Amino acid sequence: MSLFTDDIITFKSVLRLAYNFLAGREYLKKKKFKERKKLVAVALPFSDLVFAASAIPVFPIRMEKFKIHTYLSALGSASNLFGWNLTSKLLSFARQLDVLKILDNVLDDVIHTINDKYNELYELGIEHGVSNDFCYGITNLTGMFLSKGKNVDANINYSIRCSAWNKYSESLNYIIPNSKHIWVDIPPRNISNSLELLEENIKKAISDLEDLTGNLITDNSLKKQFRIGNQVKRIYKSIIRDSCIDDFYPCNPATFAEILVLLGFSFQDYNSNAQRYLENISQLSNEIKERKKKGIGMDVSNMPKILITPMFGGWEPKTHEILYKLGARTIYADWKIFKLLEEIHVSNSSDPIEDYAKFLMNITKEGIGYDQNSLTDNYMKSAKELNVDGIIFNQVYGCHSIANCYTLLKNKIRRKLEIPTTVINFNKIGENIEQTRTRLEAFMELFLYK
Ligand code: SF4
Numbered sequence: 001m002s003l004f005t006d007d008i009i010t011f012k013s014v015l016r017l018a019y020n021f022l023a024g025r026e027y028l029k030k031k032k033f034k035e036r037k038k039l040v041a042v043a044l045p046f047s048d049l050v051f052a053a054s055a056i057p058v059f060p061i062r063m064e065k066f067k068i069h070t071y072l073s074a075l076g077s078a079s080n081l082f083g084w085n086l087t088s089k090l091l092s093f094a095r096q097l098d099v100l101k102i103l104d105n106v107l108d109d110v111i112h113t114i115n116d117k118y119n120e121l122y123e124l125g126i127e128h129g130v131s132n133d134f135c136y137g138i139t140n141l142t143g144m145f146l147s148k149g150k151n152v153d154a155n156i157n158y159s160i161r162c163s164a165w166n167k168y169s170e171s172l173n174y175i176i177p178n179s180k181h182i183w184v185d186i187p188p189r190n191i192s193n194s195l196e197l198l199e200e201n202i203k204k205a206i207s208d209l210e211d212l213t214g215n216l217i218t219d220n221s222l223k224k225q226f227r228i229g230n231q232v233k234r235i236y237k238s239i240i241r242d243s244c245i246d247d248f249y250p251c252n253p254a255t256f257a258e259i260l261v262l263l264g265f266s267f268q269d270y271n272s273n274a275q276r277y278l279e280n281i282s283q284l285s286n287e288i289k290e291r292k293k294k295g296i297g298m299d300v301s302n303m304p305k306i307l308i309t310p311m312f313g314g315w316e317p318k319t320h321e322i323l324y325k326l327g328a329r330t331i332y333a334d335w336k337i338f339k340l341l342e343e344i345h346v347s348n349s350s351d352p353i354e355d356y357a358k359f360l361m362n363i364t365k366e367g368i369g370y371d372q373n374s375l376t377d378n379y380m381k382s383a384k385e386l387n388v389d390g391i392i393f394n395q396v397y398g399c400h401s402i403a404n405c406y407t408l409l410k411n412k413i414r415r416k417l418e419i420p421t422t423v424i425n426f427n428k429i430g431e432n433i434e435q436t437r438t439r440l441e442a443f444m445e446l447f448l449y450k
Contacts, residue, residue, distance in 0.1 A: 136314030339367030
């Protein structure tokens with residue numbers, strides 16, 4: 001258990017996001033067997049086409065059975081009867097009377113539960129023979145498909161400019177041979193007609209999804225989904241931005257970092273329900289504002305803002321806890337940095353396929369496309385926008401794409417931003433914690449003697 005407990009129990013939106021993430025297995029079973037919906041696996045936040053087809057996107061770890069914290073499971077079962085508002089009030093009251101005998105460590109427990117599962121699935125990937133040359137993210141994704149991949153009807157792959165990623169995506173043909181494999185190939189950006197090619201590839205993926213589901217994907221269904229996604233992205237960005245501007249947080253900064261982790265995990269498939277996710281994230285934004293207005297939370301004005309990135313390919317979750325104890329607040333903003341929070345243009349007369357293609361092209365040009373120069377420029381731009389005081393680069397073992405950016409990034413930061421930076425190495429959750437702590441202690445000393 002973490003040393004920081006917090007007032008999360010009254011933070012309904014966070015509990016709901018956490019519950020919907022962890023209780024995915026039951027929700028997905030209902031969708032598949034009762035409502036006869038098709039489940040489509042997604043990794044990285046690419047669920048729009050799947051929603052537009054009225055299918056259910058699923059980030060595969062959510063098919064696992066998780067150990068759910070007493071408070072959350074009580075909330076989950078009782079909320080069917082009383083609704084979330086009344087149930088959370090009742091449970092907060094019960095907690096005050098010590099009926100449930102629980103500490104307010106719900107969110108911390110959720111993050112640890114998810115990370116334990118990540119490690120378990122990583123081990124499964126290793127047992128299956130995934131080469132040590134692959135990064136943590138790819139190995140545990142392989143484990144996720146080995147464990148529960150048989151439940152998905154299809155898998156949608158977006159080729160990104162990381163050869164290891166594309167190799168892993170192809171390996172899924174053998175791991176889940178009975179599922180349909182749908183590809184959105186994003187052509188190299190230096191081909192003159194890359195946008196037209198991408199539009200054709202999107203049309204092909206749409207037609208595959210239509211075959212799978214028997215549903216037509218119309219311009220309207222695409223635009224409807226893009227509008228929902230745009231609202232989610234707008235709120236997500238404002239939550240990150242406000243946490244960088246504000247000197248008063250709605251909870252302690254380590255807990256806030258965990259909220260950002262939860263958003264990062266759940267954004268990949270919107271917890272399989274886009275409308276519900278939009279409602280939860282807007283409630284989260286409102287609750288943050290309300291708590292601040294009422295003075296619930298913590299003054300963080302004297303705590304430097306430290307951006308840790310990238311973390312989506314695997315990172316040590318203890319880092320924000322260590323940084324908190326060293327007097328810093330942690331910002332996680334991968335999806336913003338990698339351009340996945342950019343909105344997709346929508347208007348009455350727009351062509352949604354063309355606009356989606358432009359969105360994907362922009363991601364590969366400046367975000368997840370791994371052109372080192374553009375990516376490091378993008379890191380610099382995000383660090384400036386977020387006005388962070390320092391950057392910690394998370395170098396993932398086995399990554400031959402993003403991990404190689406650090407030297408270039410360090411030089412650019414030194415020349416243009418003049419803020420402290422350091423690198424930490426990551427292989428697997430729980431490994432190297434002491435080494436990471438030593439590195440972070442040395443890093444934080446730079447702020448003491450500034
Ligand atoms: S870029 Fe690196 S971390 Fe991301 S999938 Fe490729 S190898 Fe893994």
